[in-house]
Amino acid sequence: MSGQRMIRPIPRGTVPETAMVMAAGLGKRMRPLTATRPKPLVEVAGKALIDHVFDRLQRAGIARAVVNVHYLADTLQAHVTDRYPDIEVVISDERRRLMETGGGLVQARTLLGDAPVLVVNSDNLWIDGPVDAIRLLASRWDDATMDALLLMVPLARAHNHGGPGDFHLAADGRITGRRKPGRVAPFAFTGIQILHPRVITDWPEGPFSTNLFWDRAIAAGRAFGQVHQGLWFDVGTPGAIPKTEAILAGG
Numbered sequence: 001m002s003g004q005r006m007i008r009p010i011p012r013g014t015v016p017e018t019a020m021v022m023a024a025g026l027g028k029r030m031r032p033l034t035a036t037r038p039k040p041l042v043e044v045a046g047k048a049l050i051d052h053v054f055d056r057l058q059r060a061g062i063a064r065a066v067v068n069v070h071y072l073a074d075t076l077q078a079h080v081t082d083r084y085p086d087i088e089v090v091i092s093d094e095r096r097r098l099m100e101t102g103g104g105l106v107q108a109r110t111l112l113g114d115a116p117v118l119v120v121n122s123d124n125l126w127i128d129g130p131v132d133a134i135r136l137l138a139s140r141w142d143d144a145t146m147d148a149l150l151l152m153v154p155l156a157r158a159h160n161h162g163g164p165g166d167f168h169l170a171a172d173g174r175i176t177g178r179r180k181p182g183r184v185a186p187f188a189f190t191g192i193q194i195l196h197p198r199v200i201t202d203w204p205e206g207p208f209s210t211n212l213f214w215d216r217a218i219a220a221g222r223a224f225g226q227v228h229q230g231l232w233f234d235v236g237t238p239g240a241i242p243k244t245e246a247i248l249a250g251g
Contacts, residue, residue: 015138016194019062019118020108021053022101024070024094027123029236038072040122041079044235045245050076050122054084060134062118066111068092068104100207105200112197116141119210121191123236125244129229133192140173140226141194147222148214149194150175152187153232159247160233160240161188167225175223187225190232 027039034042040050047055050067057065065087069076073095080089092108099107105119118134126133133151141149155165165185168176179185199213217223233244 014141015061015135016116016118017062018064018066018113018115019057019120020066020068020092020105020112021050021057021120021122022068022104022191023050023076023122024068024073024098024104025123026071026098030123030238033238034071036072038069038076040076042235042241044125044241045248048079049125049235050080051083052125053120053122054080054087056126056128056132056134057118057120058084058086060132060138062087062134064088064090066090066092066108068094068099068108070094070098098207101210102203102212103207105195105210105213106203109197109200112200114197116143116194116196119193119195123234124191125233125235126190126192126228127231127248129231131229133228133230136229137192137194137226140224143196145222146194146224147196147199147217147220148224150214150223150225151190151192151228152225153190153228155184155186155188158188158232158234160235160237160243163188169225169227173224173226174221175218175225177218187227190228192228 023040027034030039030042041048067080067089069091077091090111092111137149137151165179166189167178167185167187169187170176214223235244
């Protein structure tokens with residue numbers, strides 16, 4: 001009806017109780033801003049990157065967040081402790097050794113539980129489209145057929161992202177493969193995903209990438225992608241900050 005306010009539909013699906021927020025990186029690409037603060041505390045649009053992430057977690061109903069820390073760990077831990085009233089924050093301590101993304105999951109394994117977990121990088125910023133992106137992922141999750149569900153964005157809408165894309169998707173959302181050398185893939189990974197902890201197995205010693213777990217899931221036909229319906233920004237360098245703020249300010 002004319003003049004009536006449209007109500008966003010809420011996707012059905014069980015939102016994971018626990019999220020892991022990847023926040024232990026060195027932030028080398030964000031220098032010199034990370035000379036005195038960890039990258040998750042760099043501000044965009046008047047708010048620290050990690051606070052933007054927690055805003056989305058709270059809105060989606062996440063009850064518990066595991067945050068890994070390494071670089072300037074005391075500063076980051078102090079920032080997140082008791083800051084988010086609706087979320088229990090647990091620290092996964094990587095002060096002794098930075099474990100990368102896959103190793104970070106292994107380090108935090110006992111804190112994650114045995115149900116599907118939302119895993120979010122702290123150096124990206126997203127704006128929901130017609131529906132909440134985390135709830136959209138949760139509505140798409142099928143435990144019987146999936147071990148990994150990655151939120152993707154079409155490469156043409158990956159703001160500030162200079163890469164040639166990451167993945168190819170089938171019509172049903174199954175990840176059919178990675179970008180081949182010298183080619184472009186149509187979808188970029190947003191740094192937001194649901195993983196089942198059963199994928200965290202048979203890992204190598206020391207730091208390693210989540211790519212190991214993804215590759216196994218892709219080979220088994222149990223890795224899927226969901227296309228993000230809103231805005232997404234790769235905020236990895238100082239130059240990306242004013243570009244992101246300009247787009248946000250423009251509505």
